[in-house]
Amino acid sequence: MPSVSRRYAGGKSRFDRPSGRADEELAGPVILMVSGGADSTALLVLAATSTLDIDDGRGPARIARERLHVLHVNHRLRGIDAEEDEEFVRDLAARYGIPCTIRRVDVAELAARTGDNVENAGRAVRYEEAARLAGELSRELGTPSSAARILTAHTANDRAETFFMNAIRGTGASGLSSIPRRRNRIVRPLLDRTHEELCDLLRMRGIVWREDDTNADTRYLRAYVRHELMPVVERRNPRVTASLATTCDILSDEDAYLTSVAARALRDLTRREAEGLLVLDAARLAALDVAIARRVVRAALLAVSPEARLEARHIAGTLRAVAAGEGSLTVPLAVDVRVEHGLLLLRARCDAPAPPAVWLEVPGRVELADGRILTARVRKVPVGSDVEARARAHALEWAGESVLLDAKAAGVDPLRGGRLWVDGLHPGDVLCPLGMHGQSKKVSDLLSEARVPLEERAGVPVVRTSPTGSVVWVAPVRADERARCTPATKWLLELTISES
Template sequence: MPTVSQHYGHHAVPGAVDETRTRQQAAPVVLMVSGGADSTALLLMACTSKLDIQDGRGVAPIARERLHVLHVNHHLRGKASDGDEAFVRELCAQYGLPLCVEHAYFDGESGNIEAAAREVRYAAARRYVRELCAQTGAPRTAARICTAHTSSDRAETFLMNAIKGSGPAGLSSIPRRRNIVVRPLLDLTHGELVGYLQVHGQPWREDESNEDISYLRNYVRHRVMPVVAQRNASVCKTIGAACEILGDEDAFLSQLSAQAFRSCLRKEAAGALVLDARRLAAAEVVIARRIVRLAIKRIDPGARPEMRHVERVLSCVAEGTGSVTLPAGIDARVEFGMLAFKAPAAREGLVADWITIPGRLPLGGGRMLVAEPMAVEPGCDIVRRARELAAAGEVTALVDAAALGFADSDSERILAGSRGEIPAEARLARLWVDGPAPGDVMCPLGMSGRSKKVSDLLGEARIPVSERAGVPVVRTAPGGAVVWVAGVRADERFKCTAATRVAYLLRVVDAD
């Protein structure tokens, strides 16, 4: 992982007076400048020309007091990297721009250096914006981070993503704006910016690593783009237009997918969420794919699911059963009409999962939930037994199968119960187990049907707030009625009565 250090070098604008009041009223515009031709042109244009920074004004001059420069020295090219930093320092001094320099150092475990360096740069820019907004009192949403991406970069990224097999989001390539990050040079090619600098007599720094075609971008730039340009000299602008269309359509589908995701969501907790698999299966496949990707990203924003992962999950959904291991170790599992995603950490702690009856469910922390069906023998006082268990303070409860909808009370089933048999449907029961959720309400046993917040019951039981998330809650379904708060109280609606013929014994025990 890279380590980062920061250094500020502020240069006063020649002839400037106290600009504190003005700076407090102006949101910062941070220019990301490496010293290459594109970013050098960005700095010159920001100081001397007009740019569209997506602030509603269109193409307009940027107030000089708003401008700040960020340079990140990655120290990947030795003295050449230090030369880039010196060049940017001199350029900022020449134009009187405040400069922040960050130093990043990469170890051997950084993996994809290009991707890691990009993440460091954007993280540094966001951090710098936060600091500047805190100093001036400007709203962060009004700030801008400007990068020097060109239509050449956009076309190269499009082709790179096409080679790698990206979907619409990847093929839409580099957007003009993402939140406060804007790219005002996206309609200009690299060649046009080089010509601009030459006209103005402004030198720039060359990165010799840009010639190394072992990097995919450089291969596309030096081997693919020249061939394509032989058939279409305006290929960058042509691809750019296609990217605009793809970007607009991708944004629209993302909006539809987010709405569909919310309609499918049944439960969400740290590192885990549950979707309605039947509703997901009924969605258009283009929306269903995006819903799965959204779910994975909600579990782990850093996960990189590929199309094959998404298709495997949807295959399980279509079949109504099955499981898939996804990137970042996420487990996706379809059971009983629900699609559950769980991160490794969530599987180690209190789970959110179905328990079949009979069945056992690991709860984490060395605990196990055991559920068993029990036929009520003739002459057995099941009500008394349920009260005794509750009074003993054990982590055990008896609930009525018929009240849960898994057994009936017609004459045939009553006869089966009188013979000590368990009806077939009572053996197919399942209950949902997770933790307490905000707004949970139940009808505690012994309160004659009056409702009460689960949080209040946990408080009365003197369970520390820090431990409440680990209290198992048994429900009829994800987000359904509370059947039992383990070790605290069962629900009046599912209590055993004199008419009970099949009961479920629920116990929390130490795992073997």
């Protein structure tokens, strides 16, 4: 958990409500995300002394001081500079009588743990901490969390830079819309102002701000766009920032409309919905205009796995499978996609618990990682019985979850006992599936034909004669033909997988 400190100005409760209008009394907290740089410093100053449009229906208006609250997230990336940034923000908030919360998070350690880059990890942390604080303050104030506002200091310059950054990476209309003016509770009231205008405002008021040296490091894409690309573009068009702001607004409006159309289409196409699973009508999806179909697929994938990092190739691959009427692909670390029988199945990936690598004594039992029990025992074939028919009837009765095999053929001595090896699927595993008359097949292909989801295959237990021996049973999918019962079978090996 991140460390937290709060400081409140004055002797009043931060939620002493004004005696004025009822709508102000019911309004939620307004959180100012302040790093200490020029833009966020200006945001704090303007929120405390001027009017801002926070998209609450009032247009540009003064924000009741009792609603304001500053949040500063110390990423612990810049040593003493980060500590000085924190102190600067705390003092500035106190100067204007605004409560301040400090959250400290080791972003470098977080990025290393998650495999993300530091820039993305830091951004995610800031918004997570803002959302958490908004919830806390809303509960204390007794207002719905939807009434809270989280204000960021993004400017017209940030919007232009983000446009080029997304274009360089490759994106669609949503990415080219750049930074939206509002997304849920997050509002960006400074998008129509430039960084230079805000710096001038602070200079006129004699207010200093903090500079982050990493902003000049062009190894970061934003810094590269800011210091290398934007000056070149501005020489061609000095008003490019304003021009791109208009372009982004147009794209944003059109993107919002297409998104609403796609949302309706997704609802119409949904045939089944469960936790981590979405099933769509593939034929009707294939009939949609490609511009809407792309958005439907994107929305569906994110509905199944909100953390999925989608790329254009994942959307295109899904639509190719839909057009072909069959196929599968995997969105890395996110979703398994499969088209079959006229349906598009999207399933969130999860790591199935792998079976233990252990000896199974015969007779004996082992508990699997998912809690199921695998048991083994030997039985003498009754005199005069049709052992083959008995084995077939047993398999049907148990729906494949228990099998009768020839003990000796499976490598078990019926008189002295024995043992079998149980573990998971190995690359290149093959068996001769029971009923295929000795024809060999890869176990991975067998699982695919049995429609075992990709994310569950690692958890399928495989019973072998030894750690390096042949496969006896892929439980509960198929036994090996070479261990089947024959008229010569004298001793039965019964293998059963069951709930504990």
